[in-house]
Amino acid sequence: LVTSPRIFSNYTARYACLRASPLVCPNQALAAELGVLYLHRDLEGKAVNALGYQRAISVLKAYPRVITLENFDTEVRHLPYIGEKIQSKVTYLQHTTSSHPEVEQIKEFIRFGVIEECQTIRASERFWSLKTLTSVHGIGATTARNLYSIGLRTLEDMERYYDVPVADDGTLKLEEEEVIYTPNGKRIPRQARLPDLSTKAALVLRNDLEASISREEVEEMHAVVMAELEELQPGCVSTIVGGYRRGKLQSNDVDIVFSHSDLRSGGNQVKGLCRKLVQRLYDRGLVTHVTHLSGFHARDAMRTSHWDSLEKALTIFILPSDGTQKRSHRRLDLIFAAPEAYWTGVVGWTGSKMFERDLRLWAKVEKGMKFDSSGITRRHDSKKFFPKSELEVFEFLGLEWIDPTLRNA
Ligand code: GTP
Numbered sequence: 001l002v003t004s005p006r007i008f009s010n011y012t013a014r015y016a017c018l019r020a021s022p023l024v025c026p027n028q029a030l031a032a033e034l035g036v037l038y039l040h041r042d043l044e045g046k047a048v049n050a051l052g053y054q055r056a057i058s059v060l061k062a063y064p065r066v067i068t069l070e071n072f073d074t075e076v077r078h079l080p081y082i083g084e085k086i087q088s089k090v091t092y093l094q095h096t097t098s099s100h101p102e103v104e105q106i107k108e109f110i111r112f113g114v115i116e117e118c119q120t121i122r123a124s125e126r127f128w129s130l131k132t133l134t135s136v137h138g139i140g141a142t143t144a145r146n147l148y149s150i151g152l153r154t155l156e157d158m159e160r161y162y163d164v165p166v167a168d169d170g171t172l173k174l175e176e177e178e179v180i181y182t183p184n185g186k187r188i189p190r191q192a193r194l195p196d197l198s199t200k201a202a203l204v205l206r207n208d209l210e211a212s213i214s215r216e217e218v219e220e221m222h223a224v225v226m227a228e229l230e231e232l233q234p235g236c237v238s239t240i241v242g243g244y245r246r247g248k249l250q251s252n253d254v255d256i257v258f259s260h261s262d263l264r265s266g267g268n269q270v271k272g273l274c275r276k277l278v279q280r281l282y283d284r285g286l287v288t289h290v291t292h293l294s295g296f297h298a299r300d301a302m303r304t305s306h307w308d309s310l311e312k313a314l315t316i317f318i319l320p321s322d323g324t325q326k327r328s329h330r331r332l333d334l335i336f337a338a339p340e341a342y343w344t345g346v347v348g349w350t351g352s353k354m355f356e357r358d359l360r361l362w363a364k365v366e367k368g369m370k371f372d373s374s375g376i377t378r379r380h381d382s383k384k385f386f387p388k389s390e391l392e393v394f395e396f397l398g399l400e401w402i403d404p405t406l407r408n409a
């Protein structure tokens with residue numbers, strides 16, 4: 001464990017973007033136990049209560065010592081969001097402080113190594129069912145509660161409910177799309193529209209999509225995508241962001257931010273490139289489904305005078321088989337930024353989610369700025385700022401540099 005005092009110097013800060021949060025912390029087991037309470041509240045739709053736990057966990061992740069009853073009373077309980085009563089008169093901070101994990105629950109963990117309520121939650125059929133149902137891509141907590149209320153408990157129940165076709169050998173079948181092959185082997189799908197990932201398809205692919213992705217495979221996927229992009233538009237640049245960039249050994253998906261190295265062109269090489277790349281990857285059989293494609297809708301066409309947002313595609317991707325190993329479908333998020341928005345894009349998509357949440361809050365409350373992956377806007381006159389490096393993003397917002405591997409808030 002990295003426990004140098006310098007790295008942990010800001011652990012009492014209220015904003016996650018001021019705290020250095022390592023991937024693995026000295027109180028990992030406590031964070032995991034509180035994570036059960038967070039997940040339980042989240043699945044039950046208790047958003048405010050869930051956020052309270054999420055914030056407390058985030059603060060504990062930056063605490064540099066193993067928590068004991070002694071340092072809990074002298075220090076830990078005085079940390080922000082831990083055992084905190086509502087004091088703030090500022091309304092937008094109020095909802096984040098109105099709920100907090102019981103101080104007694106943390107003490108319980110220090111004494112016994114478990115929290116009683118977590119034991120109860122873990123023994124509950126409803127909790128496991130909701131957890132299982134939400135493991136299917138596209139099924140959120142609200143849908144899961146509705147499915148539960150009409151009697152669904154397991155993935156098998158879901159298969160029947162969504163009428164997933166089963167093959168003769170008992171395996172689940174993905175509905176075949178109609179494809180024509182040209183003489184040189186190019187795949188031309190009959191349907192013009194890229195296929196959405198339906199709940200049916202998500203159920204069929206669930207084992208693939210639930211499995212985590214090694215750093216090696218993340219890098220391989222990145223290389224394959226970049227090679228295709230280079231054919232389409234030479235000179236593009238990219239950074240693998242998300243959990244991979246924060247040092248996670250196993251990722252749940254792959255996130256890549258793209259732009260073009262030519263800063264003077266006003267982003268002409270990148271505009272519309274996201275869709276072109278996704279179409280090309282689909283034609284190659286590399287992308288099989290698209291769960292979201294933005295930047296091309298009618299409402300976006302209304303602000304074409306200057307391109308101020310990012311184009312992104314959330315896709316399902318599969319590496320070509322090399323004959324020796326079976327390949328799995330993976331989630332792949334592609335984000336295209338105009339050259340001047342590249343670094344805000346990289347910062348905005350590196351995460352963690354709590355780090356990003358507080359980065360936006362910090363910019364707004366403390367700096368009068370709106371931080372967005374597509375740029376920074378000064379609130380009083382809407383002036384836009386585009387930092388030229390990741391460090392400049394931090395400096396511009398008056399933040400001390402925090403390495404990506406310490407943004408696991
Ligand atoms: P795993 O993928 O679970 O390994 O972790 P992760 O941190 O990479 O999570 P995820 O891929 O969901 O998100 C990566 C980062 O992108 C997070 O910091 C999110 O805040 C950010 N992000 C995700 N979706 C969006 C989005 O729709 N818009 C913006 N601006 N940011 C997003």
Ligand code: MN
Nearest residue numbers: 242243253255
């Ligand atoms: Mn990710």
Ligand code: MN
Nearest residue numbers: 253254255333
């Ligand atoms: Mn993602």
